[in-house]
Amino acid sequence: MTLKGISFGILSPKMxxxxxxxKIEQAELYDPDGFPIEGGISDLRLGVVxxxxxxxxCGNSVGxxxxxxxxxxxTKPVINPLYGKKIYIILRSICWKxxxxxxxxxxxxxxxxxxxxxxxxxxxxxxxxxxxxxxLSFSKPTTFREGANTELSPEQVRQRLENITxxxxxxxxxxxGRPEWLIITLLPVPxxxxxxxxxLETGERSEDDLTHKLVDIIRINERLKKNLELGAPDFIIADxxxxxxxxxxxxxxxxxxxxxxxRHRSGRSLRTLVQRLGKKxxxxxxxxxxxxxxxxxxxxxxxxxxxxxxxxxxxxxxxQELTVPVRVNKNNKAHLKKIVEAGSTKYPGANYVIRPxxxxxxxxxxxxxxxxxxxxxxxxxxxxLVDGDIVLFNRQPSLHRMSMMAHRAKIMPYRTMRLxxxxxxxxxxxxxxxxMNLHVPQSEESQVEAEMLMLVENHIRSPRYGYPIICGxxxxxxxxxxxxxxxxxxxxxxxxxxxxxxxxxxKIEEVGDTISGKELFSFILxxxxxxxxxxxxxxxxxxxxxxxxxxxVVIKNGRLMKGVIDENSLGEMNGKLxxxxxxxxxxxxxxxxxxxxxxxxxxxxxxxxxxxxxDQDLSTRAQNKIREIIEECEKKADAMIKxxxxxxxxxxxxxxxxxxxxxxxxxLTNETSKMAAEIVKADLPLNNAVVMARTGARGSYVxxxxxxxxxxQESLEGExxxxxxxxxxxxxxxxxEIALKARGFVDHSYKEGLDPFDFxxxxxxxxxxxxxxxxxxxxxxxxxxxxxxxxxDLHVEYDLTVxxxxxxxxxxxxxxxxxDPSKSDGGGxxxxxxxxx
Amino acid sequence: MxxxxxxxxxxxxxxxxLLPEDEKIQLLENFGIKSKQLPKIMEExxxxxxxxxxxxxxxxxxxxxxxxxxxxxxxxxx
Numbered sequence: 001m002t003l004k005g006i007s008f009g010i011l012s013p014k015m016x017x018x019x020x021x022x023k024i025e026q027a028e029l030y031d032p033d034g035f036p037i038e039g040g041i042s043d044l045r046l047g048v049v050x051x052x053x054x055x056x057x058c059g060n061s062v063g064x065x066x067x068x069x070x071x072x073x074x075t076k077p078v079i080n081p082l083y084g085k086k087i088y089i090i091l092r093s094i095c096w097k098x099x100x101x102x103x104x105x106x107x108x109x110x111x112x113x114x115x116x117x118x119x120x121x122x123x124x125x126x127x128x129x130x131x132x133x134x135x136l137s138f139s140k141p142t143t144f145r146e147g148a149n150t151e152l153s154p155e156q157v158r159q160r161l162e163n164i165t166x167x168x169x170x171x172x173x174x175x176x177g178r179p180e181w182l183i184i185t186l187l188p189v190p191x192x193x194x195x196x197x198x199x200l201e202t203g204e205r206s207e208d209d210l211t212h213k214l215v216d217i218i219r220i221n222e223r224l225k226k227n228l229e230l231g232a233p234d235f236i237i238a239d240x241x242x243x244x245x246x247x248x249x250x251x252x253x254x255x256x257x258x259x260x261x262x263r264h265r266s267g268r269s270l271r272t273l274v275q276r277l278g279k280k281x282x283x284x285x286x287x288x289x290x291x292x293x294x295x296x297x298x299x300x301x302x303x304x305x306x307x308x309x310x311x312x313x314x315x316x317x318x319x320q321e322l323t324v325p326v327r328v329n330k331n332n333k334a335h336l337k338k339i340v341e342a343g344s345t346k347y348p349g350a351n352y353v354i355r356p357x358x359x360x361x362x363x364x365x366x367x368x369x370x371x372x373x374x375x376x377x378x379x380x381x382x383x384x385l386v387d388g389d390i391v392l393f394n395r396q397p398s399l400h401r402m403s404m405m406a407h408r409a410k411i412m413p414y415r416t417m418r419l420x421x422x423x424x425x426x427x428x429x430x431x432x433x434x435x436m437n438l439h440v441p442q443s444e445e446s447q448v449e450a451e452m453l454m455l456v457e458n459h460i461r462s463p464r465y466g467y468p469i470i471c472g473x474x475x476x477x478x479x480x481x482x483x484x485x486x487x488x489x490x491x492x493x494x495x496x497x498x499x500x501x502x503x504x505x506x507k508i509e510e511v512g513d514t515i516s517g518k519e520l521f522s523f524i525l526x527x528x529x530x531x532x533x534x535x536x537x538x539x540x541x542x543x544x545x546x547x548x549x550x551x552x553v554v555i556k557n558g559r560l561m562k563g564v565i566d567e568n569s570l571g572e573m574n575g576k577l578x579x580x581x582x583x584x585x586x587x588x589x590x591x592x593x594x595x596x597x598x599x600x601x602x603x604x605x606x607x608x609x610x611x612x613x614x615d616q617d618l619s620t621r622a623q624n625k626i627r628e629i630i631e632e633c634e635k636k637a638d639a640m641i642k643x644x645x646x647x648x649x650x651x652x653x654x655x656x657x658x659x660x661x662x663x664x665x666x667x668l669t670n671e672t673s674k675m676a677a678e679i680v681k682a683d684l685p686l687n688n689a690v691v692m693a694r695t696g697a698r699g700s701y702v703x704x705x706x707x708x709x710x711x712x713q714e715s716l717e718g719e720x721x722x723x724x725x726x727x728x729x730x731x732x733x734x735x736x737e738i739a740l741k742a743r744g745f746v747d748h749s750y751k752e753g754l755d756p757f758d759f760x761x762x763x764x765x766x767x768x769x770x771x772x773x774x775x776x777x778x779x780x781x782x783x784x785x786x787x788x789x790x791x792x793d794l795h796v797e798y799d800l801t802v803x804x805x806x807x808x809x810x811x812x813x814x815x816x817x818x819x820d821p822s823k824s825d826g827g828g829x830x831x832x833x834x835x836x837x
Numbered sequence: 838m839x840x841x842x843x844x845x846x847x848x849x850x851x852x853x854x855l856l857p858e859d860e861k862i863q864l865l866e867n868f869g870i871k872s873k874q875l876p877k878i879m880e881e882x883x884x885x886x887x888x889x890x891x892x893x894x895x896x897x898x899x900x901x902x903x904x905x906x907x908x909x910x911x912x913x914x915x
Contacts, residue, residue, distance in 0.1 A: 808874045817905030
């Protein structure tokens with residue numbers, strides 16, 4: 001049988017009956033012994049969900065029986081709540097008496113959607129039978145009223161829809177079935193597999209929300225039937241009928257705004273049909289767009305500076321669970337036999353064997369010998385993950401293509417996955433408890449594809465801004481600086497140790513009795529590299545050629561002649577050295593970054609590096625100078641405030657005098673902070689904190705100034721702090737006081753300590769930053785989702801045009817310049833290499 | 838009475854020109870597309886109106902780009 005097509009529409013009562021395995025006649029689920037009641041809603045003819053039982057319709061057991069629909073005959077019809085609006089539109093388009101369209105055929109020829117057009121118009125007289133038309137109103141979800149507020153029963157509605165001729169249905173362009181099918185007379189009862197009951201540990205059964213709802217419907221349905229048979233008064237019948245409508249409505253959608261949601265006994269609202277589809281955990285987003293997968297792992301991550309950035313450390317426990325299928329051939333047969341012999345409990349082993357006939361066998365301690373002897377060419381072995389296997393590594397949220405990259409597996413002891421520190425940037429990972437996911441591609445094709453397209457080294461350069469995103473960080477920069485600054489000389493023994501550490505023991509013979517740090521660093525630079533640039537550490541204003549302060553980095557043919565390696569060589573975006581090396585090839589770049597990271601850290605371990613509070617000690621002279629400028633600043637501010645009070649500040653265009661003052665004060669405090677930073681800069685000796693600030697490894701002079709000088713003006717919403725009480729920030733100030741101290745100017749340093757005002761304003765500022773950060777991530781996460789959804793099917797064709805899924809052209813050249821930013825130089829054409837030779 | 842403005846004198850409006858019929862055919866052939874696959878421009882678009890473009894005409898827009906120098910964009914009047 002071949003599938004010719006799929007059509008979507010409304011089920012007709014006839015179709016419901018045809019696909020039904022049974023008629024539901026009982027509201028009860030189980031008899032006192034716990035067996036499903038025949039004719040009930042858990043009847044075995046509807047399929048099976050508990051093991052050991054066979055389906056009475058198809059004879060299959062759990063898993064192979066997909067379940068079968070049943071049907072419930074409603075005593076009186078109800079409106080399908082999901083189609084209320086549609087029914088209304090149809091009713092408005094037809095005559096209440098003769099059910100013909102309220103327009104002549106000729107008039108409908110032109111319109112594209114006759115239903116919409118007709119329902120907008122007000123027609124007084126039926127053009128066919130001449131009957132005067134009544135006012136029809138609709139209130140959500142299922143009530144129709146006509147004329148002087150008489151309610152239409154579903155039966156009446158159905159009658160009118162039934163009377164529409166087939167021709168009229170076509171003219172109205174109603175597709176997917178007859179309109180009267182929108183009124184439910186037969187309710188399809190979904191198979192138990194759709195609403196499985198769960199047996200709790202206590203032996204108690206817990207039924208699905210849908211089952212609960214169906215029981216309600218059946219109960220009411222029976223009650224309605226009984227009352228009809230008894231000849232109950234009309235108002236009672238109407239009440240029960242309305243209740244039936246309510247239950248059917250909430251069965252389909254429990255979030256109809258005008259209806260109170262049906263609730264579970266616990267008060268939780270029921271998750272019915274519509275609720276199963278939408279939202280994040282619904283059928284679409286939860287089960288179709290994204291689903292849980294096999295061959296994946298997740299654990300906490302931790303750093304390992306000794307593995308390559310291309311590698312990922314995988315716990316052996318995980319490696320024994322994740323497998324790669326390998327086909328046995330004459331070359332690998334002996335090897336695979338050995339692996340199978342190891343079984344599934346020893347490490348390089350295997351978990352399953354699949355015979356050429358497709359039979360799958362689990363390898364156990366008992367049968368491993370037997371299976372091993374059986375193995376021949378054509379068998380498929382699911383062996384454990386081993387060193388060098390290609391795996392995909394991912395950290396959510398996956399905002400980037402670099403959020404999921406291919407690594408080479410490296411099996412390790414302990415229970416965390418390990419990654420090189422340099423790849424934390426693209427994943428945006430840290431080690432404060434972050435977890436990451438791992439996936440194992442199962443076919444050779446996918447393994448190769450992942451390796452070629454997704455391997456970490458192919459993503460060193462970010463497609464966002466065209467500079468390396470995988471680069472040296474913090475300690476790498478400190479370490480490289482300490483190694484390459486003038487005056488670093490290593491003896492042969494130390495140099496040999498460092499070279500061994502980076503796997504360049506062959507270079508040891510080139511080392512004399514002593515070696516300079518620059519010479520040692522040159523070993524890891526690629527041959528033929530020529531470049532010169534200013535270092536981040538530089539403070540001098542020398543000529544590039546003449547600088548003797550290590551301010552200019554000069555590399556000639558892969559030898560570091562002058563300058564220190566720091567942020568401007570290795571850092572993100574600023575890293576000139578990494579940028580040039582990346583253009584020389586991804587493998588070269590990966591090798592350089594790996595070796596640089598190891599070398600700098602190895603040297604840093606050897607050298608030792610620590611911080612002390614006393615690193616932030618200023619000389620008494622500098623301290624006094626800073627006190628002076630703060631006093632000066634406060635004096636100036638007081639003078640300006642006085643000037644305002646005397647009305648001597650002139651308003652500027654668009655600004656009141658007060659606003660002019662605010663701007664001036666901002667400028668004043670800013671300048672004072674800058675002056676303090678200069679004093680700090682001049683006063684602090686070259687200690688480790690300063691080394692980090694100047695090399696760009698971590699921290700800045702602003703941070704140092706706040707620690708040893710003063711913190712400066714705190715701001716809230718871009719202004720000096722002005723919130724809190726009426727016209728004052730805190731009750732300790734006068735109302736309307738606008739002096740510096742009263743508006744969040746912190747004149748102490750973090751080290752000497754903040755007074756209560758300072759502390760409070762500082763906390764206000766910190767809180768604002770924290771809020772902004774969390775609000776911003778939420779916001780941009782949603783924007784990203786919308787954007788990706790809108791752009792997901794754009795693709796670049798082989799002729800470089802960007803097209804959408806209809807093959808409509810969006811851009812005639814990708815990016816309107818044909819440049820792939822991840823192969824570019826900051827978005828432009830890489831000319832850097834031309835400089836270097 | 839409003840003054841007629843030549844929108845092409847604005848530095849924000851790139852150069853628009855009508856593509857001759859033969860060049861249009863060549864263009865469609867080059868990209869292997871039907872005319873409906875081209876990006877569209879409304880007949881009422883001020884630039885299209887200023888050129889007097891009719892439905893089915895193709896307008897070539899020449900944009901300046903810091904990385905590509907000049908970039909041609911084609912839009913069909915629809």
